[in-house]
Amino acid sequence: MKNSLKTFLALTLLLLFTACSQEKTARNTPDGKALLTSKCASCHNLEMPPETSPDELAPPMMAVAFHVYDFIKVSTPAEKVPSSIAFVKDYVFNPTKEKSFCDEKSLKDYGLMPSQKGKLSEDEVEAIAIYMFDHYNQENFLKIMKQREILRNIEVGERLARKNGCLSCHGIKKKKMGPSFSAIAQRYKDNSKQISESISLGSQDRWRESRHAKMPSFKQMTNEELKTLSQWIIEQ
Ligand code: HEC
Ligand code: HEC
Incomplete structure (x- = not known):
């Protein structure tokens, strides 16, 4: 019994010691x-x-x-x-x-x-x-390029939203006359097509808290712009 306790202690000490020395080499x-x-x-x-x-x-x-x-x-x-x-x-x-x-x-x-x-x-x-x-390496390179693309899309999306006055009726997190973009993202996260469609055609009575207020249509927007803008909304 005494012996096994000794062995146990010795082992513990040894472990502690190696753990310490490992840390030291890692630091060096x-x-x-x-x-x-x-x-x-x-x-x-x-x-x-x-x-x-x-x-x-x-x-x-x-x-x-x-x-x-x-x-x-x-x-x-x-x-x-x-x-x-x-x-x-x-x-x-x-x-x-x-x-x-x-x-x-x-x-x-x-x-x-x-x-x-x-x-x-x-x-x-x-x-x-x-x-x-x-x-x-290839993997990190592709990762970085992908992140850049996402960042660029976010920038372009936000610019489009400002340019078209979306933010006068929508907050990113707060609802204004229209629902917040994060609430819209929540509802349509798997259906960005619906977002594009509503921007292009306008919308009414889908959001109870907007009390029948009408979202104007943005028919002049190109498909490319609609896609970028919907993607940006989904990111919110
Ligand atoms: C004074 C400038 C200078 C410094 C400092 C320098 N290099 Fe270079 N290196 C070069 C030049 C010029 C070449 C291209 C010509 C050649 O292959 O020798 C080169 C080429 C190389 C190559 C061969 C590439 C190939 O395709 O064959 C390797 C590997 C390399 N450098 C690694 C390093 C590393 C690692 C360091 C830092 C420890 C370093 N170099 C610091 C100038 C420098
Ligand atoms: C004049 C105010 C106003 C402007 C400007 C406006 N919206 Fe809206 N938006 C609304 C209202 C109000 C609703 C809620 C309509 C409803 O209940 O269906 C809405 C709803 C939406 C919806 C959700 C539609 C759905 O199908 O559920 C999206 C997406 C949207 N807006 C995006 C945009 C974008 C992008 C812009 C800028 C290009 C924009 N809105 C500009 C007022 C506006």
């Missing part, structure tokens, strides 16, 4: 994202999608990551990311024309990347490389 792991900014951004643009300029010093980092990932030779797909990371770790310290995946013209325009030896440690390059292929 270099931050790939911050390092990429401080060590590589002076030449490589880091935005995704990238901002390119005619006098840029190096290809944008997204292009580098996509490029390396596409061109690296591996025998199984599972090796793609580890091999790409290994390539970057080597290239940063030992760049050569032969190793570069850049075509001849780009190499001539940019010049070969200067070796970064002495500017950062191997661990730091590894953290950067891990972050690169975790961040700059």
